[in-house]
Amino acid sequence: MNYTIDNNSINILKNISFEVDYKETISIVGESGSGKTSLIMLIGGLEKISAGNIFFKDSEISNMTEDEISEIRRKNIGIVFQSFYLIPNYTALENVSLSLEINKLDNATQKAKEILDRFGLSNRFNNLPSQLSGGEQQRVAIARSVVMKPELILADEPTGNLDSENTENISNLLFNYIKDENASLIMVTHDNNLANLTKRKITIKDGVISENQ
Amino acid sequence: MKINDLSLYSKFAFRDLIRSYSKILSIIITLLISLFILSAILTIEDSLENELNENSKVLLGGDLEIDYNNREGDSNLIKQIENISTVSQVVEFSTMISTIEKKPNKTSFTRIKAIDQNYPLYGDVIFEPVGSLKKLNEIDNTILVNENIFKNLNLKINDIVKVQNKKFKVIGVVKVLPDIGGAFVFGDFALTGKKTLDKLELNTLGSFLNYEYKIKFDDYKNKDKKINEIKKIFKNNDKVKIQYPENSAGGIKRIIDNFSQFLSLVSISAMLIAGIGIANTLLSFINQKNSSIAVQKAIGINSGNIKTIYYLQLLFSLIFISLVAYGLSFFLVPVVDKYISDGLGLNIEASFSLTNLFIVFVVGLLVIIIFSIPTVNSIDQIKASSLFRNVFQSLQFKYSKLSISLSLLLLTILVSLFASRSSIPTYSLIYFASFFICLAVFFYVSRFIILLLRKNLLNLGISSKIAIKNITQSKSITPITVMSLGLGMTLLLTLAFVGSNFKREIAKSIPEIAPDYFFLGIQNNQKNLFKKIIIDSDKEAVMEIVPMVSAGLVKINGIDPNTYISDSNDSYWVIMNDRRVSWVNTIPKDNPILEGSWWDTSKPNKLQISLDSKVAKDFGVNIGDKFTLRIYGREIEGEVVNFRLVNYQDLSINFAMLLNPQFAENIPHEYLSTIKFKNIKSFNEVNFLDKFPSVSIIKISDYLSKVTDVLNKVFIAVSILSAVTVIIGLVVISSAIIVQGKIKIFQNLVFKILGFSKKEIIMSSIIEFIISFLSIIFFSTIFAVLASKFIIENIFQLKWLFEINIFFYVTIGVGVVTLALIIITNFRYLSPKVYPLVRNE
Structure with missing residues (x-):
């Protein structure tokens, strides 16, 4: 697949092609501006590719409308962002139950409580994001992204805004969850230690895959 | 969208609204104010109409009224009615009341109601002292006068006054009459007994007496049967008019209808101005929610559903605001009740109307949707991918062919809704057209200012440069300021110009050209003496004296005139009762003929009629059409031969119908005269009435002062309401500044770091305001001059002048308030804290 912006004047990604297996964990590394984040945006269907195809299981998402995606x-698909992006006027519990509610699942609040409890936030249910520490905010954000038990988790520098202690906690949390729930993970990171935890590492340089091992 | 989806998104919307309502407070305030005004107008109008409908029998004075006009009723027929119901005879006439024991003595033109012991059949007469009403029919030559006469003539109970050369004892004061459906709205009035009337021998009043027979059914359940019986009694008597309660107080209903229609248009203007603020504040609100919306998109809520959440928030707010606005309007009813009950004797109470609540809600919904479509559509611009970059683009209004078409469709519905409720839809449509033209002009004015200032032609100080930069920046509030304040200013200035011109004409110009007195009921044999006495008083007095007779227009081209005109038409008065007609040999100099020719003297035996051109137009009458007039009970057919342009505003002698003198001078008649004295003090009303007791005098200055009083009240009400449009404009501007808040804080922080003083920053706000405000004044004044000139010269047909004082009062007043508001709103951004900003917190 290819991805260009500004009316084809800038080629962000060129001839990118790879597959992600079921339960596989992949890290995407590369220098700033190499196109890592663009790649997971495209995989998540948040931007449209310029040429090529993207398949999620048997469905080609690159042809889909916004509503279908x-x-x-x-x-x-669950997405974790570097800057957490919790909804500021929702409590931790409401941020997590939002995904369950829009999927009209029963006992949304109970399920959200269970996942927050699992992530060690049982005493933070009714706190607003502004009342949580950075590490807690990211745990809530991960809880929100995994509460629907997605088959694929996309993470963009999930520990980029955290100190080393929180980085370790969050990475343990994320990888344990993925292992327990049999999900696949595609993670963009600059952190080699974190990248080493994944099964495969894809390196992108100037918009092309330079290494895939 | 499925029902359970709607329920889910409603839950999200409700939760968001509860937690974020403070951020859309300006939307809530402006909507609340404008919907409150609309609610108040609808509630008051409804309450008044309910009062009029519920009390229609009271206002008419009975279950039915047999109007014999200027003849006494046929006693045989009246007896037949008395067999099946209670009858009260009421005779009304206008005459003079004068004091005879005071120094100096005074006179008053009064409408007197001569009543019998059965009066009133419905409702209550409020009077004092106790028992005085009953005494009217027990003691001859007694009278109850209204409070105004009592005060102006400096009367005391048991004082003696003179009416038609007979002495009357004032035995009390009447405050309120129940049957005000007739002529007792603004003039002075008095009550006397039926027996006293008989003794007055008012033959000279002739056609100016009005005989009414009020009827009350003893058994109201069989009212339809009784009405049919009464109709049968008068089957062969087409000279009487049967009046029903539902037709009572038609004049008041028309005034209420016209006034409320006008106020409704002002309120919708306020709402449309509020709409500009709604669009702006909502855009800012969505901008603040940019990342939350991106998150919602990232977790799989599509753009359409997110928009639904925002529309639902607006809907919930609107439901709440509509209920509050409508509820608050009930508190205004007692205020209005106090305001009008003195004059009209009406006692209005607020009554709930689901229809009115629905109208308030629908109008609010239409305005909200029209202005929020491009704003809520901006949600489409938010990308979930922004969350990866942590860069959020500032949103812009998003227009598409579909959204523009939808907005236009909804706007058409809104305009149609108001136009359809108006008795004259054309006026409403003209108003809306003018409003949108002004809106467009103010928008382009703001664009022009920005373009002009971008040229950077001026080499000014730093404060001016900052001001110009603020005006020309992409997020400038100049368009919003110019549009919202411009529209409010235009409306306020227009009404102020109309009001001031109107009052000036009434207070000064009309008295200059109008006669000082009208003299009614001068008999044929009194004419010469009358002239002599006037000339003796003042040799230079300008006198006009014309014959006059009362005539009813009973048929047009052989059919009922009601088929030619609706009772809501301005010219309906011509057939409502008998009208006074006159005749002259030559064309009146201020009544030019617009169509047809003057009298055909070769046909002296044929009745020819000259008609007011406006009346002719409203009735759809053509030259050559036949009018049947009833004069002294005799029906005479005449031909309409010409149309005249009649200007009633000069208060000189004007008649809707003039007759050819060769035919009319054989009809028994009286004279009407107008006099303009060179030296008004030379005329003594009391001495005059000694010589002419049956003649009635109307002093124009008294009449004008009453009109001025009423107009003052009307203009106060209208001005307060139109000032609300300015207030809403100010809220819109204030919210626009707050929307800019973050930019302002950063800007002021940079200024602070660079060493600017607060004074320079405040000065830049003042300069920014002055640039916008000068252009607002310029264009508002042009629009207000055009509109007020049109209204004064074409609708009221008065002289228009540019009232410089009013212009300064309004512009300086609004300018000072707006500037103060801008400075106060900006003040909070003047001292930004550096630390949180440099840490990007």
């Missing part, structure tokens, strides 16, 4: 993302 939203439907897939809602049920099957």
Whole structure:
């Protein structure tokens, strides 16, 4: 696949092609501006590719409308951001239960409590994001992204805004969860230690895959 | 969208709204104010109409009224009615009341109601002292006068006054009459007994007496049967008019209808101005929610559903605001009740109307949707991918062919809704067209200012440069300021110009050209003496004296005139009762003929009629059409031969209908005269009435002062309401500044770091305001001058002048308030804390 912006004047990604297996964990590394984040945006259906195809299981998401992609993302893809992006006027519990509620699942609040409890936030249910530490905010954000038990988790520098202690906690949390729930992970990171935890590492340089091992 | 989806998104919307309502406070305030005004107008109008409908029998004075006009009723027929109901005879006439024991003595033109012991059949007469009403029919030559006469003539109970050369004892004061459906709205009035009337021998009043027979059914359940019986009694008597309660107080209803229509248009203007603020504040609100919306998109909520959440928030707010606005309007009813009950004797109470609540809600919904479509559509611009970059683009209004079409469709519905409720839809449509033209002009004015200032032609100080930069920046509030304040200013200035011109004309110009007195009921044999006495008083007095007779227009081209005109038409008065007609040999100099020719003297035996051109137009009458007039009970057919342009505003002698003198001078008649004295003090009303007791005098200055009083009240109400449009404009501007808040804080922080003083920053705000405000004044004044000139010269047909004082009062007043508001709103951004900003917190 290819990805260009500004009316084809800038080629962000060129001839990118790879597959992600079921339960596989992949890290995407590379220098700033190499196209790592663009790649997971495209995989998550948040941007449109310029040429080529992207398949999620048997469905080609690159041809889908925004609503169709939203439907897939809602049920099957969880996204973790570097800056957490919790909804500021929602409590931790409400941020997590939001995904369950829009999928009209029963006992949304109970399920959200269970996942927050699992992530060690049982005493933070009713706190607003502004009342949480950075590490806690990211745990809530991960809880939100995995509460629907998605088959694929996309993470963009999930520990980029955290100190070393929180980095370790968050990475343990994320990888344990993925292992327990049999999900796949595609993670963009600059952190070699974190990248080494994944099964495969893809290096991108100037918009092309330079290494895939 | 499925029902359970809607329920889910409603839950999200409700939660968001509860937690974020403070961020859309300006939307809530502006909507609340404008919907409150609309609610108040609808509630008051409804309450008044309910009062009029519920009390229609009271206002008419009975279950039915038999109007014999200027003849006494047929006693045989009246007896037949008395067999099946209670009858009260009321005779009304206008005459003079004068004091005879005071120094100096005074006179008052009064409408007197001569009543019998059965009066009133419905409602209550409020009077004092106790028992005085009953005494009217027990003691001859007694009278109850209204409070105004009592005060102006400096009367005391048991004082003696003179009416038609007979002495009357004032035995009390009447405050309120129940049957005000007739002529007792603004003038002075008095009550006397029926027996006293008989003794007055008012033959000279002739056609100016009005005989009414009020009827009350003893058994109201069989009212339809009784009405049919009464109709049968008068089957062969087409000279009487049967009045029903539902037709009572038609004049008041028309005034209420016209006034409320006008106020409704002002309120919708306020709402449309509020709409500009709604669009702006909502855009800012969505901008603040940029990352939350991106998160919602990232977790799979599509753009359409997110928009639904925002529309639902607006809907919930609107439901709440509509209920509050409508509820608050009930508190205004007692205020209005106090305001009008003195004059009209009406006692209004607020009554709930689901229809009105629905109208308030629908109008609010239409305005919200029209202005929020491009704003809420901006949600499409938010990308979940922004969350990866941590860069959020500032949102812009998003227009598409579909959204523009939808907005236009909804706007058309809104305009149609108001136009359809108006008795004259054309006026509403003209108003809306003018409003949108002004809106467009103010928008382009703001763009022009920005373009002009971008040229950077001026070499100014630093404060001016900052001001210009603020005006020309992409997020400038100049367009919003110019549009919202411009529209409010235009409306306020227009009404102020109309009001001031109107008052000036009434207070000064009309008295200059109008006669000082009207003299009614001068008999044929009194004419010469009358002239002599006037000339003896003042040799230079300008006198006009014309014959006059009362005539009813009973048929047009052989059919009922009601088929030619609706009772809501301005010219309906011509057929409502008998009208006074006159005749002259030559064309009146201020009544030019617009169509047809003057009298055909070769046909002296044929009745020819000259008609007011406006009346002719409203009735759809053509030259050559036949009018049947009833004069002294005799029906005479005449031909309409010409149309005249009649200007009633000069208060000189004007008649809707003039007759050819060769035919009319054989009809028994009286004279009407107007006099303009060179030296008004030379005329003594009391001495005059000694010589002419049956003649009625109307002093124009008294009449004008009453009109001025009423107009003052009307203009106060209208000005307060139109000032609300300015207030809403100010809220819109204030919210626009707050929307800019973050940019302002950063800007002021940079200024602070660079060493700018607060004074320079405040000065830049003042300069920014002055640039916008000068252009607002310029264009508002042009629009207000055009609109007020049109209204004064074409609708009221008065002289228009540019009232410089009013212009300065309004512009300086609004300018000072706006500037103060801008400075206060900006003040909070003047001292930004450096630390949180440099840490990007």
